Amino acid sequence: MPKTKLSREEIRSYAQLSPFELKDKFIQIATEAQSGKPGQKGKTTRAMLNAGRGNPNWTATGPREAYHALGYFAIGESRRVWTADNLGGMPEEAGCAERFEHFVRTHPELPGIELLKASVDLAVKRFGFGRDAFVHELADASIGDNYPVPDRMLRHTEEIVRGYLADEMFDHRPPEGQTLSLFATEGGTAAMCYIFDSLMKNGILEKGDRIALMVPVFTPYLEIPELDTYGFDVVHVEANLFTETGVRQWRYPPEEIAKLADPSVKMVCCVNPSNPPSLALSSRVSEQIAAIVAEQNPNLIVVTDDVYGTFVEGFRSLAADLPRNTLLVYSYSKHYGATGWRLGVIGLHDDNVIDAMLREQGQEQKDRLNRRYGSLSLEPEKMRFIDRMVADSRQVALNHTAGLSLPQQVMMALFSLFDMLDEGQAYKHRIRAIVRQRLELLLEGVHMKVSDDPKRAAYYIELDLLAEAERVHGKPFADFLEANYEPVDPLFRLAEQTSVVLLNGGGFDGPEWSVRVSLANLDDLDYLKIGHHLRAIFDEYAEEWKGRSE
Numbered sequence: 001m002p003k004t005k006l007s008r009e010e011i012r013s014y015a016q017l018s019p020f021e022l023k024d025k026f027i028q029i030a031t032e033a034q035s036g037k038p039g040q041k042g043k044t045t046r047a048m049l050n051a052g053r054g055n056p057n058w059t060a061t062g063p064r065e066a067y068h069a070l071g072y073f074a075i076g077e078s079r080r081v082w083t084a085d086n087l088g089g090m091p092e093e094a095g096c097a098e099r100f101e102h103f104v105r106t107h108p109e110l111p112g113i114e115l116l117k118a119s120v121d122l123a124v125k126r127f128g129f130g131r132d133a134f135v136h137e138l139a140d141a142s143i144g145d146n147y148p149v150p151d152r153m154l155r156h157t158e159e160i161v162r163g164y165l166a167d168e169m170f171d172h173r174p175p176e177g178q179t180l181s182l183f184a185t186e187g188g189t190a191a192m193c194y195i196f197d198s199l200m201k202n203g204i205l206e207k208g209d210r211i212a213l214m215v216p217v218f219t220p221y222l223e224i225p226e227l228d229t230y231g232f233d234v235v236h237v238e239a240n241l242f243t244e245t246g247v248r249q250w251r252y253p254p255e256e257i258a259k260l261a262d263p264s265v266k267m268v269c270c271v272n273p274s275n276p277p278s279l280a281l282s283s284r285v286s287e288q289i290a291a292i293v294a295e296q297n298p299n300l301i302v303v304t305d306d307v308y309g310t311f312v313e314g315f316r317s318l319a320a321d322l323p324r325n326t327l328l329v330y331s332y333s334k335h336y337g338a339t340g341w342r343l344g345v346i347g348l349h350d351d352n353v354i355d356a357m358l359r360e361q362g363q364e365q366k367d368r369l370n371r372r373y374g375s376l377s378l379e380p381e382k383m384r385f386i387d388r389m390v391a392d393s394r395q396v397a398l399n400h401t402a403g404l405s406l407p408q409q410v411m412m413a414l415f416s417l418f419d420m421l422d423e424g425q426a427y428k429h430r431i432r433a434i435v436r437q438r439l440e441l442l443l444e445g446v447h448m449k450v451s452d453d454p455k456r457a458a459y460y461i462e463l464d465l466l467a468e469a470e471r472v473h474g475k476p477f478a479d480f481l482e483a484n485y486e487p488v489d490p491l492f493r494l495a496e497q498t499s500v501v502l503l504n505g506g507g508f509d510g511p512e513w514s515v516r517v518s519l520a521n522l523d524d525l526d527y528l529k530i531g532h533h534l535r536a537i538f539d540e541y542a543e544e545w546k547g548r549s550e
Contacts, residue, residue: 004489004493005496008485011488011492014488015488015504018219018507019052019219019503020052020053020503020507022488022503023050023053026052026494026495026501026502027048027050027052027495027501029492029496030048030050030496030499030500031048031499034046034048034499046499049499049500049501049529050500050501050521051500051501051502051517051521051526051527051530052501052503052516052518053518054459054460054518054520054521055339055520056337056521057522058337058431058434058520059336059337060335060338060415060427062115062418062423063115063119063411063415063418063424065111065112066112066113066116066119066414067410067411067414068111068112069113069115070112070410071142073100073103074091074138074140075088075143076099076103077092077099077139078090078091090143091136091139091145092136093132093133093136094132095132096131096135096139097131097132097135100120100135100139104116104117115418118421119417119418119421122420123160123413123417126163126420127160129156129159137154137157138413140406141407142406142407142410143406144405144407146406147400147401148402148405148406148409151390151400151402151403152181152184152387152402153183153184153403153404153409154184154413156413157184157409157410157413158181158182160413160417161182161413161416162180162347163416164415164416164417165180165182165328165330165347166180167419167420168309168310168315169309169319169328169330170316170317170319170320171315171316171320173316173320175349178323178349178350179349179350180323180328180348180349180350181349181350182345183346183348183386183390184343184344184345184403184404184408184412185344185346185393186342186344186404186408187339187342187343188305188307188329188330189220189344190342190344190393191329191331191344191345192221192224192305192329194346194389195346195389196230197392198388198389198392199267199354200230201372201388202385202388203368204357204358205232205266205267207229207230207231208231208232208233209232209266209267210232210233210235210262210264210265210266211232211233211234211235211267211269212235212236213225213234213268213269214252214270214271214274215236215237215239215509216239216250216462216505216508216509217269217271217274217275217508217509218271218305218508219507219508221269221271221305222508235259235262235265236509237256237257237259237260239252239274240253241253242467246470247450247467247471248451248464248467248511249451249453250274250277250279251279252281252285254284254288257288257289257292258288258292260289260292261292261297262297263297263299265300266299266300267301267302268300268301268302268303269303270304270305270318271304271305271306271307271308272305272306272309272317272318273306273309273312273315273455273456273457275308275459275508276460276461276462276503276505276508276510276516277460277461277462278311278460278461278462279456279457280309280312280315280455280457281455286316286321289302289322290322293322298353299325299357300325301325301326301353301354302325302326302327303326303327303329304317304326304328305329305330306319306329306330307330307333307334308457308459310428311334311335311431311432311457311459313454319347323352324349325353326348327346327348327354328347329344329347330344330345331344332344332412334459335415335428335431336415338411338415341408341411343412346389348386352385354385355384358381358385359381366381369381372396373388373391375396375397376396390402390403432458434524435459435519436458438458438519438522438524439461441524441527442461442517442527442528444528444531445527445529445530445533445534446463446530446531446532446535446538447531447535448463448468448535450463459518459520460516460517460518460520461516462510462514462516463514463515463517465481465490465515466478466481466512466514467511468538473542476545477541477542480541480548481513481541481545487506487512488504488506490534490538491504491515493537494533498536498537500530500534502517502530503515503516515534517530
């Protein structure tokens with residue numbers, strides 16, 4: 001007897017959707033199952049537990065309070081210049097720092113004022129900023145009365161974010177003799193789009209080129225290369241190692257990484273720590289990639305999306321070990337509970353392989369690009385790739401109005417400075433503990449094990465149900481599941497029977513029978529419930545298999 005109302009054919013058709021689109025179907029089923037259809041009796045209302053998205057249910061309140069305290073100071077600066085019934089002027093730089101100090105002393109009751117003062121003091125001390133210039137940048141940018149200048153990123157903010165990335169992405173050990181230039185973007189998603197677009201616009205990549213994806217991976221990295229615009233030939237580098245007990249490690253074997261040694265592979269994209277397995281690359285893998293670049297594929301472009309790096313102790317990005325080849329993407333969304341702020345950044349070291357390739361292009365290609373960027377520079381050939389991305393983000397012609405909004409950049413600076421304070425470090429350890437507690441509760445409920453890995457971010461977890469079936473009951477049970485059900489069948493059952501919403505790991509190019517659970521967006525004990533529900537579904541299949549075997 002089927003355990004879900006949908007036929008196998010219907011389930012198979014839905015499985016063609018992106019996991020984030022399929023999620024909407026699960027939500028519909030879970031919602032209908034919560035209390036039944038109108039007029040039906042005997043139904044009990046239950047809460048829907050949606051662990052399908054990675055939007056965290058925590059927020060960093062301290063730096064937000066500091067931001068709003070800054071807003072009051074900035075408004076005062078505006079009114080100081082010009083006051084006339086809701087009309088102010090542009091804040092002035094001269095004496096700005098002294099007026100800020102006076103504001104701090106006279107508003108001790110204002111929430112966030114102490115953290116704001118500590119952040120300003122830290123920035124001046126660590127980066128050697130002139131106090132007037134820095135405080136004026138904060139005040140004027142929070143007012144948002146000017147276009148972003150420079151358009152790529154505000155000068156003080158870029159220095160602060162560079163320091164934050166050195167601390168959290170490079171484990172306090174940035175590459176020696178290198179400067180990381182940054183482009184502030186509307187979240188990590190915009191960064192991804194800008195990178196793909198500009199690599200194509202500049203002839204670094206061409207339609208049909210071979211690129212590699214380290215999988216499982218965030219779904220857009222799978223979907224973008226298939227668009228008509230790109231039509232890339234995609235090589236999958238698969239994490240398919242197992243422990244001796246049969247538990248999937250989600251690690252990359254050497255022979256998979258070796259695929260990058262082929263010089264026809266022009267770019268590799270990875271999410272590090274991975275999404276959904278949520279593991280940072282091991283030093284073995286990082287060293288193997290570095291050796292491949294040094295010896296076999298020196299022009300390999302590495303795009304690393306490191307949004308979850310702060311959840312791993314001692315995290316070190318590929319951009320630190322391969323500074324010349326790597327484009328770094330980072331977003332503040334997950335660490336600070338700031339998905340709605342849309343705060344992202346692209347980092348590219350000044351000495352990089354992309355700029356070198358631009359210099360080595362043929363004259364025909366250079367002439368084409370000179371025409372493209374000729375309105376921006378008398379020597380467009382000398383424009384760096386990171387500045388070309390800024391121009392491309394606004395169709396070149398609108399480059400003079402490019403750049404992330406200034407209030408967003410202020411929030412980015414305050415988040416970064418918060419991390420450099422003791423309060424920010426305590427916050428970081430607190431949110432790490434939250435996701436690890438949730439992982440333990442989920443595993444307790446589902447009676448499953450994951451590999452003990454110090455590189456685990458635990459922001460998500462991907463559980464391979466087919467591997468678990470073989471581990472617990474042997475290969476005949478796993479074969480039974482594959483022969484009789486679609487890989488997403490357990491997720492339909494979960495939604496219908498328990499109103500739990502998870503995503504299919506196959507949609508992230510993970511194993512087809514894996515499920516992805518976000519450990520960020522529900523209350524702790526909800527994960528114990530999800531684990532129990534998932535185990536009950538698993539046991540249903542086992543009972544059916546045993547019944548047929550007898």
